[in-house]
Structure formats: C-alpha cells, structure tokens
Amino acid sequence: xxxxPARSSEWVRPVTSKDPASKIIEIDRxxxxxxxxxxxxxxxxxxxxxTIEERAFVSILGPSGCGKSTLLYIVGGFVSPxxxxxxxxxxxxxxxxxxxGPVFQEFALFPWKTVLGNxxxxxxxxxxxxxxxxxxxxxxxxxxxxxxxENFYPKELSGGMKQxxxxxxxxxxxxxxxxxxxxxxxxxxxxxxxxQNDLLNIWERDRKTVLFVTHSVDxxxxxxxxxxxxxxxxxxxxxxxxxxxxRPRRRNELLLDPRYQKYVVDIERMFDESDESGAxx
Amino acid sequence: MMSPAAxxxxxxPVLACIGLLAVxxxxxxxxxxxxxxxxxxxxxxIPDILGDKESLINILASLRRMALGFGVAVLVSIPLGLLMxxxxxxxxxxxxxxxxxxxxxxxxxxxxxxxxxxxxxxTKTLVIFLGVSLPVIYHSFEGAKAVEEKMLWSGAxxxxxxxxxxxxxxxxxxxxxxxTGCRTGLVLALITMITSEMIARQAGAGNILFNALDMGQxxxxxxxxxxxxxxxxxxxxxxxxxxxxxxxWSEPQFDMPLSFS
Numbered sequence: 358x359x360x361x362p363a364r365s366s367e368w369v370r371p372v373t374s375k376d377p378a379s380k381i382i383e384i385d386r387x388x389x390x391x392x393x394x395x396x397x398x399x400x401x402x403x404x405x406x407x408t409i410e411e412r413a414f415v416s417i418l419g420p421s422g423c424g425k426s427t428l429l430y431i432v433g434g435f436v437s438p439x440x441x442x443x444x445x446x447x448x449x450x451x452x453x454x455x456x457x458g459p460v461f462q463e464f465a466l467f468p469w470k471t472v473l474g475n476x477x478x479x480x481x482x483x484x485x486x487x488x489x490x491x492x493x494x495x496x497x498x499x500x501x502x503x504x505x506x507e508n509f510y511p512k513e514l515s516g517g518m519k520q521x522x523x524x525x526x527x528x529x530x531x532x533x534x535x536x537x538x539x540x541x542x543x544x545x546x547x548x549x550x551x552x553q554n555d556l557l558n559i560w561e562r563d564r565k566t567v568l569f570v571t572h573s574v575d576x577x578x579x580x581x582x583x584x585x586x587x588x589x590x591x592x593x594x595x596x597x598x599x600x601x602x603x604r605p606r607r608r609n610e611l612l613l614d615p616r617y618q619k620y621v622v623d624i625e626r627m628f629d630e631s632d633e634s635g636a637x638x
Numbered sequence: 639m640m641s642p643a644a645x646x647x648x649x650x651p652v653l654a655c656i657g658l659l660a661v662x663x664x665x666x667x668x669x670x671x672x673x674x675x676x677x678x679x680x681x682x683x684i685p686d687i688l689g690d691k692e693s694l695i696n697i698l699a700s701l702r703r704m705a706l707g708f709g710v711a712v713l714v715s716i717p718l719g720l721l722m723x724x725x726x727x728x729x730x731x732x733x734x735x736x737x738x739x740x741x742x743x744x745x746x747x748x749x750x751x752x753x754x755x756x757x758x759x760x761t762k763t764l765v766i767f768l769g770v771s772l773p774v775i776y777h778s779f780e781g782a783k784a785v786e787e788k789m790l791w792s793g794a795x796x797x798x799x800x801x802x803x804x805x806x807x808x809x810x811x812x813x814x815x816x817x818t819g820c821r822t823g824l825v826l827a828l829i830t831m832i833t834s835e836m837i838a839r840q841a842g843a844g845n846i847l848f849n850a851l852d853m854g855q856x857x858x859x860x861x862x863x864x865x866x867x868x869x870x871x872x873x874x875x876x877x878x879x880x881x882x883x884x885x886x887w888s889e890p891q892f893d894m895p896l897s898f899s
Contacts, residue, residue: 453794465788469810479796
C-alpha cells in the first residue's frame with residue numbers, strides 16, 4: 358500500500374478503473390419476485406445489471422422497499438434470484454462464502470460468545486490456529502476501538518459497540534468483498550457519524566471492495582466512490598453516480614466542500630423527482 | 639456481611655417452608671382426622687423410610703428410571719425440536735402428531751403400554767420419556783424458530799455447513815429456551831415417575847407411598863410426600879445451577895448496555 362499523502366487534496370484516486378480485469382462482482386439482469394398472499398406477486402428487483410470494480414466503495418441508495426437489501430443478499434448468496442445471475446470474479450454465486458463478508462443492521466452477533474469469541478469465530482472456522490486467531494482478533498478489536506472489551510458479552514454492549522464487533526468479526530476472516538446492509542441504520546445520529554468516520558479510516562487503510570446499502574444520501578456520498586440510485590416498485594437502477602471527491606476524506610473538510618454539497622443536493626433532488634413522478638402514476 | 643435485602647432473599651424460601659408446615663400442623667390439629675397426621679408426625683416418619691434399606695433401594699430405582707427417561711428424552715427431543723424449528727417440512731410432519739399426543743395424560747397410556755411391554759422398568763421409563771419429551775420438543779422448536787436468520791447467514795458466510803449451523807449456531811442460540819423446556823421436563827419426570835409407580839405397583843417411591851396408603855399408615859404417606867417434594871426441590875435447584883452457568887450470557891443482569899458508542 359502506498360503512503361497516504363499528508364494533504365488529502367494532493368491525492369485524487371481514479372474512481373473506477375477501465376481495466377476489465379478489475380471487475381469483481383457482476384450482476385447480470387437479476388430479477389427477484391416474491392410471492393405474496395395477496396393477488397399480485399411483488400417484484401422486488403426488476404432486471405438489474407451492475408458491475409462492481411475491485412477495491413471500490415459502492416453504495417446502493419434507495420427508498421425503503423426498493424429491494425436494495427435483496428440485491429445485497431443475492432450477492433451474498435443468501436437469496437437466489439428469480440432470474441438472472443450474479444458473479445463473483447467470473448464465478449456464478451450459488452451460496453454464501455467467506456469471500457463475501459456480510460455486516461447486518463441487526464448486528465447478528467453470537468450472543469453466547471464474548472467479543473473475542475465472536476471475532477475469532479470466522480478464523481477458527483477457516484482452520485487458523487487458536488493462538489494465531491486470537492492474536493489477529495485482538496488486533497482487530499483494538500482497531501475498531503474496543504480494546505478492553507474482549508471478554509464482554511454482546512448483551513453488555515451498546516448498539517454502536519455491537520456493530521463495531523460485527524465489523525471486526527467479518528474483517529477477521531478476510532473477505533474480499535464487504536457486504537454492508539444498512540449497518541448504521543439502527544444507531545442514533547451521533548453514533549452513526551462516529552462509525553462512519555471510523556469505517557472510512559479502516560477502509561482507507563486496505564480498501565476492500567465494499568457494497569454498502571443505505572437510505573441516507575449524506576452517508577452514501579460521504580463514504581462512496583460510486584452511488585447506485587434505485588427506485589422502487591419495481592426496484593430498478595435509476596442512476597449510477599461517480600463521487601469524485603478526494604480521499605482520505607474528513608467529515609469536517611467535506612461538509613464545507615461545495616462539490617460534496619452539490620452531490621447531496623443533486624441526489625436529493627433526483628429522489629424528489631422520482632417521488633413526484635411516482636405520485637403522478 | 640450480607641445486606642438486609644440479600645438476607646431476606648436467602649431466608650424467604652426457608653420461611654415459606656416453615657410457614658407451610660405450621661399451617662399444616664394447625665390444620666391437622668383442628669381437623670382431628672385420622673387420615674391427616676400432623677406435620678410433626680409426618681416428619682418423624684421420614685427417618686424410618688430413609689433408614690430402611692428396602693425403601694432406599696426403591697427410591698433409588700425410581701430415580702434411576704427417572705434419570706434414564708429424562709436423559710433419553712432430552713437426547714431425542716432437542717435434535718427433533720431444533721430440526722422442526724429450522725425445517726418447515728419436518729415441522730409440518732411432526733406438529734400434528736405432537737398436537738395429538740400433547741393433551742393426553744401420559745399416565746393414561748400406561749395400561750396400554752403395560753399390555754405391550756409388561757409392568758417392568760421399560761414401561762415406566764417409557765412413560766417418563768413421553769412425559770419429558772413434549773415440553774422439551776416444544777421449547778426446542780420455539781427456540782430454534784426464533785433464531786435470527788442473519789445470525790445463520792453470518793455463520794454460512796464463514797463457511798459453516800447446514801449441519802454445523804444447526805449444532806454450532808441454532809443449538810447455542812436456542813439454549814435458554816431449550817433449558818426452560820428441560821426444567822419443565824424435569825418436574826414432569828418426577829410426576830410421571832410417581833404416577834407410573836402408582837399404576838404399575840411393583841417397586842419405587844410411588845409404591846411405598848401407595849402401599850402405606852392401602853395400609854392406613856398415613857404418617858408414612860405424608861412423609862413420602864415430603865420426601866418426593868424435597869427431591870423435586872433438590873433436583874430443580876441443581877438444574878437451576880447448571881442452567882444459570884450454561885446461559886450466563888443471556889441473563890438479565892447483563893441487560894445493562896454500557897453507554898459508549
């Protein structure tokens with residue numbers, strides 16, 4: 358990894374590479390139809406095609422019910438699409454695997470395990486020796502800011518702390534892609550901001566590919582290289598916007614940056630328009 | 639030095655027992671009924687029972703059957719309940735069967751089972767097994783059903799196979815609920831143990847009780863009731879200790895999140 362320049366403005370990373378070899382996830386004409394008890398089937402996703410470049414931070418932004426989480430679950434292999442296919446490095450995704458690590462809004466920690474036990478779980482499952490897994494896990498716990506809480510049970514932790522553990526637990530088994538499903542959606546505003554900052558710091562160190570589902574415009578613009586805007590009923594991709602802002606990003610600088618403000622305002626306007634056109638139908 | 643609150647908490651069960659015995663004593667003296675001995679008479683008869691080798695053998699035989707019935711029931715019911723909780727097909731198959739068996743008093747099946755298997759240990763153990771199974775299956779089922787899907791997904795992403803997920807995620811996650819079922823099962827094991835011995839009168843703690851009843855030895859009858867009650871309390875206390883250890887992570891005293899993001 359190259360050294361991070363002292364001043365962020367000196368370093369503008371190319372947002373996407375044109376090299377086709379760097380594609381990591383390809384979503385090809387994916388549709389998802391849920392059978393409902395009422396007359397009509399619910400079309401959660403309609404004909405979605407999307408390519409994610411390696412080491413990019415991509416947000417999927419959309420109103421609730423637009424199927425953005427479903428799309429993430431399809432990439433995770435937790436849900437099979439009704440039609441179409443998703444590929445990871447050219448291989449069709451048929452189920453979950455340690456190359457794609459999820460972080461859920463609900464944290465989904467193992468409550469019977471301590472913080473350390475949770476973080477060690479993945480590496481142990483992969484056959485890493487206990488002493489080694491423990492050393493790595495302790496380092497990760499420190500990285501997410503929970504040093505001293507190794508022997509606490511999830512029940513003893515606040516929501517923000519739980520999500521830190523969940524992030525460390527997923528990072529521990531070195532997935533190539535992080536799948537984040539509204540990870541900060543259940544947190545209060547202050548905690549959410551802190552976790553966004555910390556996630557960005559952690560991510561800017563090793564730049565894993567991240568697919569990040571959110572319904573917050575600020576969050577998407579602040580974190581991402583690319584924002585995929587979705588509309589609902591049926592869930593479609595409305596627009597893909599490259600966020601051309603320098604990294605490493607600092608919140609206090611970014612909030613004052615007119616380019617950041619323009620992205621936020623533009624995206625919000627697009628949402629309002631789609632709401633109106635939706636209402637007119 | 640214990641705090642007054644802790645002292646009260648410790649003393650409360652003892653006080654309750656003494657209160658119960660006192661009420662019994664007074665009621666018995668007031669009623670003056672031959673078939674209702676006083677608490678003191680009943681307590682005096684306890685050493686006779688526990689000092690008698692044959693009675694002890696009987697009681698131990700009862701406990702052995704109970705342990706066997708309970709143990710086998712738990713070993714069979716937990717996996718079945720967990721499978722039902724995670725597979726709609728398995729649940730759809732077993733649920734109606736259990737619905738039919740649940741309301742039937744297991745002791746009512748005794749005469750039929752006796753016809754098939756005789757009056758020996760197998761019949762009684764089987765009845766205990768049936769009595770324990772249903773609450774354990776039911777609670778394991780509910781516990782497994784309530785396991786968060788995302789927790790299983792997290793495990794799947796780490797590479798856990800479906801079987802591993804059942805054993806290493808569903809089982810521990812459902813453990814508090816499963817143990818609630820086991821606790822109910824333990825009490826039911828004691829009840830079915832006594833009733834089975836009441837119906838198949840041959841040996842056991844229930845046999846001592848009902849023989850004494852036939853012979854009009856009411857102090858022995860009540861002494862046995864105390865003994866059975868004490869056994870229940872002891873078993874429950876032991877079980878509760880084990881349970882608390884196993885599911886310490888889910889206990890309410892841990893329910894105070896730290897205020898730190």
